[in-house]
Amino acid sequence: MGVTPPEPTEREPALTDDTRDRIRDLASRFDDPRSALLPALYTAQEQIGYLPQEAVQEVASVLQLPCAEVGAVASFYTMFYKRPVGQHVIGVCRTLSCALLGAESLLDYLSQKLDVKVGETTSDGRFTLREVECLGACDMAPAMMVDDTYYGNLTEEKLDEILSILGWTGGEDTGPPDESRD
Numbered sequence: 001m002g003v004t005p006p007e008p009t010e011r012e013p014a015l016t017d018d019t020r021d022r023i024r025d026l027a028s029r030f031d032d033p034r035s036a037l038l039p040a041l042y043t044a045q046e047q048i049g050y051l052p053q054e055a056v057q058e059v060a061s062v063l064q065l066p067c068a069e070v071g072a073v074a075s076f077y078t079m080f081y082k083r084p085v086g087q088h089v090i091g092v093c094r095t096l097s098c099a100l101l102g103a104e105s106l107l108d109y110l111s112q113k114l115d116v117k118v119g120e121t122t123s124d125g126r127f128t129l130r131e132v133e134c135l136g137a138c139d140m141a142p143a144m145m146v147d148d149t150y151y152g153n154l155t156e157e158k159l160d161e162i163l164s165i166l167g168w169t170g171g172e173d174t175g176p177p178d179e180s181r182d
């Protein structure tokens, strides 16, 4: 079965000095710090793996923006994760073009194959399954994104191929996931 990630606690990791410096550098390139907000949140997520409230507060502090504003942006975009995620994040589009071409059944297929519900991570920590809104790839619906890569014209066979390439072994225990995210 999949696992539901724990609620972030008050003792989540803070941004490192290097991450803060990178965010300051981003901000220095713009007149308005809001212009640096999305890359700054990416930078924080890159360090921690997701965006706990503490990271949102620290990004707001570095950019000297209201915390509520930064939090609203972090919540709005699906590419920012509020909870810890697996080594690979699978985001299946559920918007109209993809829905009409079978996205829901593909999502069910992935859910059964990985033995997780939407929003959960496989027990080996390798895959997180998510539903997302339009990926801007409607011309190749049904579509999904895995990490930073788009996949379209999906079928169950194609999903099998993609999972296989990503190291899915049918749920057999092959040890902990690699440290590196590809």
Ligand code: FES
Binding pocket: 093, 094, 095, 096, 097, 098, 099, 133, 134, 135, 136, 137, 138, 139, 141, 142, 143
């Ligand atoms: S509707 Fe799925 S990518 Fe646009």
